[in-house]
Amino acid sequence: MASTVGREGKTAGEGMTMKEHVIEKGAEMMQSMKPIKQFSQHVCTFALYSQDMNRQIETHHFVHRLNEDFCQCAVYDTDNRDGRLIGVEYIISDRIFEALPLEEQKLWHSHFFEIKSGLWVNPRVPEAVAKPELDKLAKTYGKFWCTWQTDRGDLLPIGEPSLMTSPLGEVAGNVKAPLLQQRDEKYGISSTKISDSRVDITGPALINPNADYWIKHGKGFAIDIVTAEMKKITPLP
Template sequence: MDALPVTNKAAGEPESLRNKALETGAAAVQNFAPVERICAHLNAFHAYADDLSRKVEANHYCAHLNDEVRQCILYDSPTLPARIIGIGKDQTFFNFTKSHISKTKKKKPRRSTKTKFRSLKAHSHHTTLTTPSPLPTEYMITPRLFSTLTPSEQKLWHSHVFEVKSGMLIMPQPAAIPDAAWELAENREMEEVIQLYGKVYHLWQTDRGDKLPLGEPKLMMSFTKKEQFPEFEEMVGERDKRFGTSWERKKEVRKGIKVPENVSEGNSDWSWKEKGLA
């Protein structure tokens, strides 16, 4: 594979003029209803369940499936070119909608589906269309649903308390939204996410330099305390510089977000628990 050309960090030749023309034509006439429902961008770090020393950043682009389910496409970057590293479905999607920031945003001309998808920022776009469920998936479920899972199934899931309370989990802020308005909206989202259990698989091991999505999907975990992530300040700090944010600030303003009761019960975060590191 080393002898193959590399384009956009993936093995293969640059896109031909023919394919670019076909892409433009298809985008003009085809229906992209499922991706039109994407309405939120979340960023966090995951650890490989079978090797917790490996961490990777993931950008989640999410949409409602119903009132309790969201689906997320995971990319390695928020800008083009970006590789899909996982595809996810989450439960209890955030209740933040356009109404929370409508007073601070000016209406913009309607963009094409393709442009809107590529330049996605966290804003709501509600329709009545039915969204297909992509696989493999990331899931986030409520404690009630988590309690119905078998003990062995629970081991595949993780909590989000540390992600939220540490300031690691963010909704990247659009430039047009004032800090105070976005902080309020983001905290409302965090109040939802902190209660949930997640299940996620990554398809492309970009952290080891793979030029193609090789091997089987990898189960990923989140973190339950800072000691599990020795590179936290370095890696999250570097991420924050790119997004113009601060995990320290977010940690401070999220002190009032309540930690759900019994979050450590069951077999969630099992990769840490079985090693005595949870």
């Protein structure tokens, strides 16, 4: 299988031709791309596979806030131009989360520890500028589906999606030191110092125990792809 080499890894397929680059530029000039242009925030953090805490990845979330209670994120494996889209995360306020059915709440993770500990950062943005948004996000919950497991070397987004969770400081959910060090060195930051500067950030009045399901139950969620009976199109009368 042919593959192109990006800055962070490989992707199946041949390199783009000059003609294709010209076509892309032309389309970019003529089309509005309005939804894409709404992504105004870049977050670098870490995610763990909910069914295997040993598998941990650095993630780059490009965030579009739709309203005070809801954000949507395109998640990449790097912030370089050759970054691969590896999933999507939805972020909701604690107010919205509390109204979800119990079974749905189990699929979501809290963000308070991730932000408070300095794992969640906005690269190249001064903390003073990021602080108001961090105060809001510390009270939110996220649901992150990973659709491309690049950490195991996949050249394509193959197989079933995986539900991801947030690091929470528990022994099983700590971010591995080399992974954190690599990220901090890349951006010239100290997660420890960032954490110290966030002492006044507060989370929800109570982090709902139905979130972060693995903390209480020691279990994650995995998807199995099964064959299902297809519903036929109902003819119009």
